[in-house]
Amino acid sequence: xxxxxxxVKTKVTSEPIMKPSRHGHETQYHLHCNLQVDGATWDVAVxxxxxxxxxxxxxxxxxxxxxxxxxxxxxxxxxxHDLTGQAAxxxxxxxxxxxxxxxxxxxxxxxxxxxxxxxxxxxxKRLLSxxxxxxxxxxxxxxxxxxxxxxxxxxLNQGSTQSFIHRPGNxxxxxxxxxxxxxxxxxxxxxxxxxxxxxxxxQLVPTDDLGNPLPxxxxx
Numbered sequence: 001x002x003x004x005x006x007x008v009k010t011k012v013t014s015e016p017i018m019k020p021s022r023h024g025h026e027t028q029y030h031l032h033c034n035l036q037v038d039g040a041t042w043d044v045a046v047x048x049x050x051x052x053x054x055x056x057x058x059x060x061x062x063x064x065x066x067x068x069x070x071x072x073x074x075x076x077x078x079x080x081h082d083l084t085g086q087a088a089x090x091x092x093x094x095x096x097x098x099x100x101x102x103x104x105x106x107x108x109x110x111x112x113x114x115x116x117x118x119x120x121x122x123x124x125k126r127l128l129s130x131x132x133x134x135x136x137x138x139x140x141x142x143x144x145x146x147x148x149x150x151x152x153x154x155x156l157n158q159g160s161t162q163s164f165i166h167r168p169g170n171x172x173x174x175x176x177x178x179x180x181x182x183x184x185x186x187x188x189x190x191x192x193x194x195x196x197x198x199x200x201x202x203q204l205v206p207t208d209d210l211g212n213p214l215p216x217x218x219x220x
Contacts, residue, residue, distance in 0.1 A: 056108055130188070
């Protein structure tokens with residue numbers, strides 16, 4: 001089945017903490033915090049890197065994010081918004097929209113060692129902590145948990161290979177898809193917002209209409 005995708009407009013209700021998660025031969029690290037969504041407490045898991053030097057993150061952390069999407073999100077009601085199957089903003093696609101224009105170059109994450117000072121974990125933790133302490137609006141895009149309340153896959157969700165390939169006519173494994181990318185946006189009280197975007201080095205672009213990498217693809 002198609003993975004449920006969308007965003008939440010919410011408040012952060014706990015300080016962010018780092019948690020490891022084993023995936024095959026590597027350990028991935030996520031920042032987790034609680035969110036107040038639709039009258040319930042949700043979890044969010046935001047990818048910040050791995051301990052595998054061959055599969056680090058590319059990331060952008062922009063504190064001068066400017067895009068018409070800001071007006072759309074600012075006018076939205078608080079709570080969860082299902083965007084599954086949509087093929088236009090406010091659903092996110094890093095490759096098929098101008099979302100990332102004027103956000104600077106992609107940067108390489110540090111090799112994660114479990115500490116929350118490595119980048120981008122350190123900077124993103126400070127941003128989420130600011131959102132918590134100042135009770136400001138955050139907008140988190142990703143896939144909804146299949147069990148329980150929460151969001152994950154807060155990163156590029158296309159361009160993966162091997163077991164992640166999306167087969168035509170078969171949505172039993174659609175970890176690759178278009179218009180399902182994840183991100184964190186924070187209304188810091190300025191005309192410009194703060195924004196966090198990420199992708200794994202082993203995800204390859206450009207992609208086809210199913211979100212699979214095209215021949216000759218390269219890291220974003």
